[in-house]
Amino acid sequence: MKRHLSLKFKEALSSVLPIVVIVVVLHITIAPMPLYTMVLFLVSAFVLILGVAFFTLGVDISMMPMGEKIGSNLVKTRNLPLIIVITFIIGVFISIAEPDLKILAGQISAIPDNILITAVAIGVGISLVLSFLRVLFQIKLSYLLIVLYLIVFILSAFTNKDFLSVAFESGGVTTGPIMVPFVMALGLGLALVRGDKTSEEDSFGLISFCLIGPIITVLILGIFYNPTGGDYSTFTEPNVNSLSEVFQSYLIHTPQYIKEVALALLPIILLFLIFQAFSLHLNKKTLLKMFVGTIYTFIGLVLFLTSVNVGFMPTGSLLGNTLVKQSYSWLLIPLGMIVGYFIVTAEPAVFVLKQQVEEITDGTISAKSMGISLSIGVALSVGLSMLRVITGMSILYFIIPGYMFALILTFFVPPLFTTIAFDSGAVASGPLAATFLLPFAMGASKALGGNILTDAFGIVAFVAMVPVITIQCLGLLFQIKSKRAASEEARPLIEDTIIEYNVEEDTLLDDTSLNDNTGGKYHEEENVSLKEEDTNVK
Amino acid sequence: MLNKQQDTIKIKVLFVIADSRLGNKIADIYKKDNLPVSFIIHGNGSANSETLDFLGLEDTRKVIFISFLTNSKIQHVYEILQDKLDFNVPGTGIAFTLPISSISSVISQLCITAESKMKIESEGFHMTQNNTYELILTIVSSGYFNQVMDVAKAAGATGGTLIHARGLGTEEAVRFLGITIQPEKDIVLIVAPRDKKQSIMDNITHEVGLATAGKGICFSIPVETAIGLS
Numbered sequence: 124m125k126r127h128l129s130l131k132f133k134e135a136l137s138s139v140l141p142i143v144v145i146v147v148v149l150h151i152t153i154a155p156m157p158l159y160t161m162v163l164f165l166v167s168a169f170v171l172i173l174g175v176a177f178f179t180l181g182v183d184i185s186m187m188p189m190g191e192k193i194g195s196n197l198v199k200t201r202n203l204p205l206i207i208v209i210t211f212i213i214g215v216f217i218s219i220a221e222p223d224l225k226i227l228a229g230q231i232s233a234i235p236d237n238i239l240i241t242a243v244a245i246g247v248g249i250s251l252v253l254s255f256l257r258v259l260f261q262i263k264l265s266y267l268l269i270v271l272y273l274i275v276f277i278l279s280a281f282t283n284k285d286f287l288s289v290a291f292e293s294g295g296v297t298t299g300p301i302m303v304p305f306v307m308a309l310g311l312g313l314a315l316v317r318g319d320k321t322s323e324e325d326s327f328g329l330i331s332f333c334l335i336g337p338i339i340t341v342l343i344l345g346i347f348y349n350p351t352g353g354d355y356s357t358f359t360e361p362n363v364n365s366l367s368e369v370f371q372s373y374l375i376h377t378p379q380y381i382k383e384v385a386l387a388l389l390p391i392i393l394l395f396l397i398f399q400a401f402s403l404h405l406n407k408k409t410l411l412k413m414f415v416g417t418i419y420t421f422i423g424l425v426l427f428l429t430s431v432n433v434g435f436m437p438t439g440s441l442l443g444n445t446l447v448k449q450s451y452s453w454l455l456i457p458l459g460m461i462v463g464y465f466i467v468t469a470e471p472a473v474f475v476l477k478q479q480v481e482e483i484t485d486g487t488i489s490a491k492s493m494g495i496s497l498s499i500g501v502a503l504s505v506g507l508s509m510l511r512v513i514t515g516m517s518i519l520y521f522i523i524p525g526y527m528f529a530l531i532l533t534f535f536v537p538p539l540f541t542t543i544a545f546d547s548g549a550v551a552s553g554p555l556a557a558t559f560l561l562p563f564a565m566g567a568s569k570a571l572g573g574n575i576l577t578d579a580f581g582i583v584a585f586v587a588m589v590p591v592i593t594i595q596c597l598g599l600l601f602q603i604k605s606k607r608a609a610s611e612e613a614r615p616l617i618e619d620t621i622i623e624y625n626v627e628e629d630t631l632l633d634d635t636s637l638n639d640n641t642g643g644k645y646h647e648e649e650n651v652s653l654k655e656e657d658t659n660v661k
Numbered sequence: 662m663l664n665k666q667q668d669t670i671k672i673k674v675l676f677v678i679a680d681s682r683l684g685n686k687i688a689d690i691y692k693k694d695n696l697p698v699s700f701i702i703h704g705n706g707s708a709n710s711e712t713l714d715f716l717g718l719e720d721t722r723k724v725i726f727i728s729f730l731t732n733s734k735i736q737h738v739y740e741i742l743q744d745k746l747d748f749n750v751p752g753t754g755i756a757f758t759l760p761i762s763s764i765s766s767v768i769s770q771l772c773i774t775a776e777s778k779m780k781i782e783s784e785g786f787h788m789t790q791n792n793t794y795e796l797i798l799t800i801v802s803s804g805y806f807n808q809v810m811d812v813a814k815a816a817g818a819t820g821g822t823l824i825h826a827r828g829l830g831t832e833e834a835v836r837f838l839g840i841t842i843q844p845e846k847d848i849v850l851i852v853a854p855r856d857k858k859q860s861i862m863d864n865i866t867h868e869v870g871l872a873t874a875g876k877g878i879c880f881s882i883p884v885e886t887a888i889g890l891s
Contacts, residue, residue, distance in 0.1 A: 127720040130682075184717040195845070201837045261839030318827050318834065318843040408715075408807065416717050482703060623763045624671055 128180070134474065135175035141465035142559075143168045146438065149458070154445040159363040160438060166369055167434020171469070174426030178300065178471045181419025184412055186301075187308040187475070189395045194312025196402050203259075210255045213394065214248035214333070217306070220387035222380075222428055223299030223554045230561070231289055233576070234348070242344045243293050243337040250336030251306070254329045258313060261321065264328050264542050265533035271335045272526050278342040279519060285576050286345030288518050291584030292561075294338040295552030298330055298587075300424065301387050303472035303550050306330050307479060314483075324539040326483055331545030334552075334587060376433050377425065384424045392417065427471065431558040439559040443566030455509040455567055459560075463505030463586070464498045466560065470553035473497060480543055488543070488601070496597045500590030501551055505560060507589070508582040512568045518581040525588045532595040540598025544591045552587040560586065672764050672772050673885065675730050675738065676796075678704070678822050678850070679754030681722035683746055690741055691726065697771040699728035704850075705823040707810040709752065723822050725850075729768055731776045739888050748889040755889035757852055759796065759882055794884040795858045796850065797865075800826070801877035803845030805869050809877065810849070812864040817857040819890070824848040852884060 146164060150156050193213075197206055218224060224243060228236040257267055279287055306329050314326030363369050395413075399405060405413075446455060467473060477490040507521055533541045560582050568579040677687060681703070691699050702725040708714035714721070730738065735758055742748040742756055797818075799809055806823045813821060827843040828834070834843045853861055862879055869875030 128718050130720070180717060198837070198840075198842060201835070201842070203838075259838040259840060315825070315845055316827075316842050317840050318829070319841050322840075405804070406807075409804075412715060412717060415715065419717065618766075620766045621763050622766050622769050624761070 128176075131176040131180050132172070134179065135172045135469075138465075138469040139168055139172050139175065142462065142469060145462055145465065146442065149442065149446075153449060153451060153454070154442055156438070156441055156445060157363075159365065159369060160441060162366065163363050163369045163372065164434050164438045166373075167430040167438075170373075170426050170430035171435070174423050174428075174430055175469065175471050175474075176423070177419050178423025178427055179474045181416045181421070181423050182304045182471075182475060183416070185414075185416025185420055186304045186391070187311075188409075188413060188416075189391065190305045190308025191312035191315065192403055192405070193395065193398050194309035195316045196312075196398060197255075197309075198259075198313055198316055200402070206255060206259075207252050210251045211248040213309070214251035214336075215244045216390040216394065217302045218244040218247040218297055218337070220390055221297055221299045221301050222383055222387055222424070223296045223557050224293070225383065226432070226554070226557055227293060227296040231576075231580075233285070234289070234344075238344070238348070239293065239341070242340045243297050246336035246338070246340035247297060247302075247333050248336075249340075250332035251329065253336075254310075254332035255313070257328070257332075258325045264324075264331075264538065264545070265530065268331070268335075268533070268545065269530050271332075271339070272530060275335065275338055275342065275526075276523055278339065278346070279522075282342045282345035283348075286342065288577050288580035288584070290338050290341035290345060291518060291522060291587075292580045292582075293341050294334045294336075295549070295583035295587035296557050297337050298334050298472075298549035298552060299554050299557075300427070300471050301391070302333060303330060303553070304475045305391060306333060307475060307546070311479065311483075321538075323483055324542050327480075327539075327542040327546045329546075330549040331542070334545075334549040372433050373429065377429050380425050380428045380432070384421055384428065387424070388417065388421060423471075428554065431554055435555070435559045436562045440562035440566035443563040443568075444570045445566075447567050447570035452513055452567070452571060455513060456506050459505040459509040459563070460502040462563070463560065464502035466555050467497050467501040467551050467586075468494060470551065470555050472550045472553045476547060476550045484539070488540075488597075492597060493543075493547070493594070496593045497547055497551055497590050500547075500593035501556075501586050503593070504585035504589035505582065508560075508564055508585045509567070511581065512564050512573060512578050513571065515573050515578050518577070518584065522584065522588065525585075525592065529588070529591045529595065532592065532599070536595045536598040537602055540595055540601065544594035544598065547594050548587040548589075548591040551590045552583045556583050556586045670731050670773055670776070672729050672731060672761065672769050673735060673758040674761055675726075675728050675735055675756065675758050676850075677726040677728075677738075677742065677754065677756040678706075678723055679726075679746070679748075680706075680720070681724050682720070683754060684724035686746060687724070687726055687742075690738070690745075691728070694734075694737070694741075695775055696728050696730060696734070696738070697775045698768055699726060701726055702824055704825075705806075707806075707814075707821045707823075709820075725822065725824070729764070729772055731772050734772070734776050735886070739886075743888060751889070753889065755852060755887065757794065757796065757887035757890075758885045760885050793855055794852055794887050794890065795855050795881045796852050796884050797858060797862060797879060797881045799849040799851070799865055799869075799877055799879040801847050801849065801869055801875045803847050805875040805877065806847045806849060808869050808875060809847075809865055812868040813849075813851055813853075813861045816860040816864045818851050818853045818861050821849050821851040824850070852887065852890060 143165065150161055197209060200206065219240060224240060225236075228239045231239065253267070257264065282290065307327075310326045310329040314322040317325070363372060399410070443455070446452070446458065477493045480488050480493050481490045510516070511518070511521070529544075536544070561579070564579040564582045565575055568575045573579070679687060684701070688701070704723045704725050706721045706723045708719055708721055710719060713719040739756060742754070747753050748756065801809055803825070810818070810821050824847070826846045826848050828846045829843065834841055851861065858881055862881065865877060865879050869877040871878060
C-alpha cells in the first residue's frame with residue numbers, strides 16, 4: 124500500500140528535519156553562512172530525506188533477507204572450516220565495499236588509502252570469524268570483549284600517537300550503512316535456526332566485534348608504519364555562488380557515488396548469488412523481490428552519500444569554523460550536544476537496529492526507548508569531543524575509563540542488553556557522524572589552531588563508545604523495573620485446577636473429519652514450538 | 662484433578678490479527694480494559710496486491726493477539742475494534758474466537774473477576790455466529806508460506822497469516838558445537854468459510870503436503886464467532 128511508502132518518508136523526514144532546523148536557526152542567529160551554502164544544505168537535506176526513505180525501504184526487502192539467508196545456511200552446513208573461510212571473506216568484502224571507510228581514508232592523507240583500507244578489512248574479517256566462533260562455542264560476549272579491549276589498551280600504549288585517534292575512528296566509521304544491516308542480518312539468520320536459550324541475545328553482538336577488529340589492526344599498523352607528512356587532506360570549502368552551481372556540484376558528484384555504491388553492493392550480491400546457486404534455491408518471485416529491493420537500496424545509498432558529501436560535509440565544517448571565529452568556542456559543547464542528540468536519529472542504520480531490537484525482544488525494548496538512549500549517548504559523546512577539541516586532551520583519557528566503565532557494567536546488565544549496547548555503539552557511528560560531526564569538529568579545531576589529527580578525529584569513536592554505556596544503563600533500569608514487577612505479581616494462593624466445560628458433543632463430533640491420504644503418517648508429526656516469546660500485554 | 666462445572670461462565674480464546682501499525686492501539690485497548698491474560702505474536706500477512714508486493718511497497722507485518730475472555734467481554738472488544746479501528750472495513754484486521762474444552766481455574770477466575778469489574782452496555786450487536794468459519798492451521802517447512810497461500814487462495818481463501826517457528830523433530834534437530842540447529846517452520850493461519858475448508862485443505866495437502874518438499878501438515882479448528890471477514 125502507499126501507506127507503507129509514505130510511512131518511510133515520514134520517518135525519514137522526522138529524523139532529518141531537526142538537524143535542518145538547528146542549522147537554519149544557527150545561520151540566522153550566531154553563525155551566518157553564505158546564502159548559497161545554505162541553499163546547498165537545504166537541497167541536500169531534501170535529497171537526504173529521499174535517500175534515507177529509499178534506503179530503509181530497500182534494506183528491508185533485500186539486504187536483510189540476504190544476510191539472514193546466508194547466515195542461517197552457513198550454520199546449517201555444519202562445516203567449521205567452511206564457516207571460518209566464508210565469514211572471513213564476507214568481512215573483508217564488506218569493509219572494502221563500505222563507502223564510509225572510503226570517506227575516512229580520503230580525509231587522512233597521512234596514510235595511503237589502500238593500506239588503511241586493507242588493515243581495516245583484515246580486522247573486520249578476523250573479528251567476524253571470531254564473532255561466529257563465539258556463538259558456536261558459546262563463549263560469553265562480555266569475556267571476549269574484555270580480552271579484546273585489553274589488547275586495544277595495551278596496543279595503544281605502543282602505537283604512534285598520531286595514529287591513536289585515527290585507529291579508534293576507523294572502527295566507528297567502518298560499521299557503516301552497508302555493513303550494519305548485512306552483518307546484523309547475518310546474526311539474525313544465525314539465531315533463526317537455533318532453539319537454544321541464548322539465541323535471542325546471540326543474534327546481536329556481531330557488529331560490536333566488527334568495531335574492535337579494525338581498531339586493533341590499525342593500532343598494529345601504527346606500530347610498524349610511520350605516517351608521512353602527518354597531514355590530513357582539507358576538503359574543498361563550499362564555493363557555490365548561484366543556484367546553477369548548486370546543481371552543478373550535484374552533477375559532478377553523483378556519477379562518482381553511483382560507481383562507489385555499485386562497487387559496494389556488487390560483492391554482496393555476488394556472494395548471495397553464489398549461495399543461491401549452491402544451497403539457497405529461492406524461488407523466482409522471492410529473487411525478483413530482492414532484486415527490486417536492491418535497486419531501492421542502490422538509489423537510496425547514492426542519494427544519501429551524495430547529499431551528505433556535497434551538502435553536509437562542507438556545512439558541518441563551515442559551521443564549526445564560523446562558531447569558533449565568532450568567539451563562541453564554549454558554545455561548541457552545548458551546540459554539539461544538541462546536534463548530536465538529533466543527528467543519530469537520521470542515521471539509516473539506526474532504523475535497522477531499532478526495528479530489529481523491537482522485533483527480537485517482541486516490544487519489551489521499544490524502538491522509542493532505544494532511540495532516546497541512543498540520542499542521549501550521542502549527545503554526551505559530541506559534548507565530550509567538543510571539550511577535547513577545545514582543550515586538546517588525549518583521546519585515551521576518555522576512551523579507557525569509558526570502555527572500562529562499559530565493561531564493568533556488563534557484569535550487572537542482562538546479557539541481551541549488553542550485546543545490543545555494544546552493537547548500538549557501532550551502529551550509531553554511521554555516515555552522518557562521519558560527514559557532519561567529524562567535519563564540524565575539524566572546522567572548529569582548525570579555527571582554534573589545534574592538531575586536527577589528534578583533536579578532531581576521535582569524535583566518531585566517542586559516538587561509538589558512549590551509547591554502549593547509556594544503553595546498558597537502560598538495561599539496568601529495565602532489570603530493576605522487571606524485578607520490582609515480578610515481586611509485586613503475587614502468586615495465586617488458590618490451588619490451580621482444571622475446569623472441564625460441558626462440551627456440546629454435537630458441535631465437535633459433527634465436524635467432518637479431514638479425509639487425508641496422509642492419515643497414517645500422523646504419528647510422525649513434529650512438534651513445533653513458537654519461536655517468538657509470548658509477551659504478556661498486561 | 663478434574664472439576665466438572667457446568668454452570669460456570671465459559672471462557673473463550675480470542676484471536677485478533679491486525680496490521681502491525683495497529684499493534685500499539687490494540688495493546689492500549691487491552692491495557693485500558695484490564696484484559697487479564699493476553700499474549701502478542703508478531704507475524705506476516707499474505708500480500709493483497711501482487712504488484713505492490715513485488716515492488717516491496719506493501720507492509721505485510723501483522724500482530725496477533727491471543728487472550729482468554731468471557732463472552733460478554735469479547736463482545737465488548739469486538740465493538741471497540743469495529744467502532745474505533747474500523748474492523749468492519751475488509752482488510753483492516755480480523756478477530757475470532759475459538760471454543761475451549763477446559764481451562765485452569767486460576768485463569769478462569771481472573772477472567773470472571775475482570776468481567777465483574779466492567780459495565781457492559783452491549784446490545785443488538787451482530788457478529789458472525791454459529792460456526793460458519795474454520796481456522797485452518799498449516800505447518801510447513803520455512804519458505805513455503807507463499808505457496809500455501811497460492812493454493813489456498815485458489816480454493817477460495819482470502820488471506821492468511823504467517824508465524825515463524827522451529828521444528829523440534831528429533832531427527833531434524835542437531836547439535837553443532839555449542840548450539841542446537843533446528844529446522845525453521847512456517848505456521849500459517851487461515852480463517853475460511855466452512856464450505857470452502859475442505860477444498861482449501863485438500864489443495865494444501867496435495868500441493869505442499871507431507872509427500873512434497875514443503876512437508877506440510879494441516880488441521881482445522883471450528884471458529885465460534887468472527888468479525889472483519891468479508
